Amino acid sequence: DADVTQTPRNRITKTGKRIMLECSQTKGHDRMYWYRQDPGLGLRLIYYSFDVKDINKGEISDGYSVSRQAQAKFSLSLESAIPNQTALYFCATRADVNNEQFFGPGTRLTVL
């Protein structure tokens, strides 16, 4: 089984809808991250969390919110989706020992 899983893997939605992307991990890492990837822009950090009581904004947090329900679960929400949020979204964890990051398979989100 994959160490970092994301659901759904693909989602098509309409402008204005609320969307939640979920991430689970079995690596036992405290630190978790949400990124989005756009062609030509690379990966950009949306939010990160160092434990269940710690949530921090990344470089592009506007229009997004997160929830860290447990050490193993970190969800990303789009309260009112807009077309320029169409992207590939990745969840990641980071090892405490050497800071190596491990990524989930990604969620492809299309907002019409």
Added chain:
Amino acid sequence: KQEVTQIPAALSVPEGENLVLNCSFTDSAIYNLQWFRQDPGKGLTSLLLIQSSQREQTSGRLNASLDKSSGRSTLYIAASQPGDSATYLCAVYNNAGNMLTFGGGTRLMVKP
């Protein structure tokens, strides 16, 4: 603000060639540097992690070097194979912050 640049953006080589991918970063105060592989539409797979105190890391046909003072890293792939075709991303983790900053990637095509 840390900026990471990867050159070339795309590379096509015949099978069997040795090749070098380049990564440069503007702020040398890094904690570590990580190389990833990404297949089309898929997640990121960690290839090599170099701590700031290290000069290089090797895994199979891959060798990554780090010159922190000049802000450069290279990924050397020996005896390339068609299965190596993918996008290769480098990312640096800053001492000062808690962010992994990504380069734009090098898209590699190895032709049979």
